[in-house]
Amino acid sequence: MTNSIDVPVPAPRLSRRRLLGASAVAGAGLLGLSGCSSGGTKPRLDYWHLMSGGDGILMGDMVAAVNERSEFDAQQTVLAWGAPYYTKLAMASVGGRAPELAIMHHTRVAGYAPGGLLEPWDTTELERLGIGPSTQPERIWEKGTYEGEVYSVAIDAHPFIMMVNTDIADQAGVATPDGLVEFSSPEEMLEVGRRLAEVTGRTGLSYGFLADGAQMWRFFYTLYRQQGAEMTLNSGEPMQYEMDAAVVALDTLKSMLDGTVTSANASIDSAIAEFASGTSGVLFTGVWKTPTMLDAGIPLAATTIPTMFTEPAAYADSHAFVLPRQSVVDPERRAAAYEFVASMLKDSATWAQAGHIPAYLPVVESEEYQSLPQSSYADATEIINYDPPAYFTGSGSDFQTYFAENVQNALLGRIPAEQGMLGFAERIDALLAAPNPVA
The missing domain is CATH 3.40.190.10 (Periplasmic binding protein-like II)
Incomplete structure (x- = not known):
């Protein structure tokens, strides 16, 4: 697979304070470890999310559809919603054994980005794949930024x-x-x-x-x-x-x-x-x-x-894709993460069936989405208000x-x-x- 992403130098070890801080932000829970090789010919992409019920079924369908046409194999791990999920994600990031990709609520980024638990997205690579500020409502795109860098890329808004x-x-x-x-x-x-x-x-x-x-x-x-x-x-x-x-x-x-x-x-x-x-x-x-x-x-x-x-x-709030901190970045898997996210956003008319408003504007403007009853409140993206940012705010906090x-x-x-x-x-x-x- 062609990779146009620079491989970052391995991140420094987090301080004891940051280690304890990650636990404090997320609450009680156990460490979840991402898997290793899938054993197949395709490179494996470990992907964590917290979708269950109807949301989980649709997410699984979307992952399977992306895998069918991709040069990688995304393996989803579904964890319990709320504090258990955010605990495991934080501790896995601290230990350098996090998945290559995860879902996080936009409102939780303020609690994770400052401590180095997330890595910023390369906006040049996102733009190459057709994802950027021109393809999302302004309020949604801006919520994914922290100190001038993009840390979360939303797939939806759910008002x-x-x-x-x-x-x-x-x-x-x-x-x-x-x-x-x-x-x-x-x-x-x-x-x-x-x-x-x-x-x-x-x-x-x-x-x-x-x-x-x-x-x-x-x-x-x-x-x-x-x-x-x-x-x-x-x-x-x-x-x-x-x-x-x-x-x-x-x-x-x-x-x-x-x-x-x-x-x-x-x-x-x-x-x-x-x-x-x-x-x-x-x-x-x-x-x-x-x-x-x-x-x-x-x-x-x-x-x-x-x-x-x-x-x-x-x-x-919004469900958004984040890059959990890696001790050493595998360039092939990192490239797969970008490809996966771009595909998921472009396929988000499927995700809209769960009631969520797609964050990808070409989908919102498509006949497929406009034919859904759910499209009647798509204009909510112009007036949405997220939690005031702080390390202790956000969904599941x-x-x-x-x-x-x-x-x-x-x-x-x-x-x-x-x-x-x-x-x-x-x-x-x-x-x-x-x-x-x-x-």
Whole structure:
């Protein structure tokens, strides 16, 4: 295989502090080792990811399709989602025995790149293969950069969205011509919810949040950013945020939970069950639930959450390809990693079937993708907002858990919203005051 990539000098050994820091970032877990030779004639490419269920099936299909036409053999290792995965990836990178390629959420790069756990992508080689800033939405491409270098190349964006049962919306008299519902303020949202509830006889809007920091944070951050509010996490400084906007966002969520507009104590599973059974007309959830609802036969329309304040905004994350740190880079395998990523992005219409928005613009613009129901929210890439960067934020981290620990009681009406937010800020300030364990 032709290789146009320079082989880096073996990376220096990480310090004891960085070794301990990698464990601190990822949490508890065991070291996962990538395999050696596949025993075949093709060079082996070890590839780790955390996709399971329907996502995992589609990922496996895509890997198999790439292998059929490639001069390498990509071998996928599927690990448990969340802290176990990120632990194993970090420790494998520290030990110099990481896979040649891995999936990481865009939001986790800030915790891994500073400590040398990832290697930057050669943008010249990516461009040669047709991948670059002109082929991805600006917000997605920029999120993969750290200190001027590209560390993660996204295959998708998966925002928090609104799903609508078009039949129920039509019966309630709140449907737009394309079957959606519209509202431009919290008050209008509540009114739409009440009218939908009159049709279902149960609730109008489904939103699961109990004991689920991710669900709480996704909707909160959407409403917080819709107010134009910023949140900045700088090491050694208190969390910078806008209390007034935070209180408005939390009070808006609390106002829904009256038992009619929205169930007062729903989990994500019960909220999904409500919507799938037709006992609510709207579901607030991630795009990955789109196939579930289509398979259930729900007459479905989906879009970003309507702008209720001054600016359109949607919380999102992205699955992205990263190069874990290698003690010695095998040039043949490194070249295979680039070829593999380019092929996966160009084939991501398959990945879109899982509900995710492809990050590769030629796929988004293709007839194949535009014919999918999932394409109705593709414009979310223009308004997505990722977690504020810090070594402890991102999908699968404890950041959203800390949020839940402090604001759930505010949503349940047990404490004022301001008190919940102050508790969250105090917890984050403690992390910011401590040395970054991977710096």
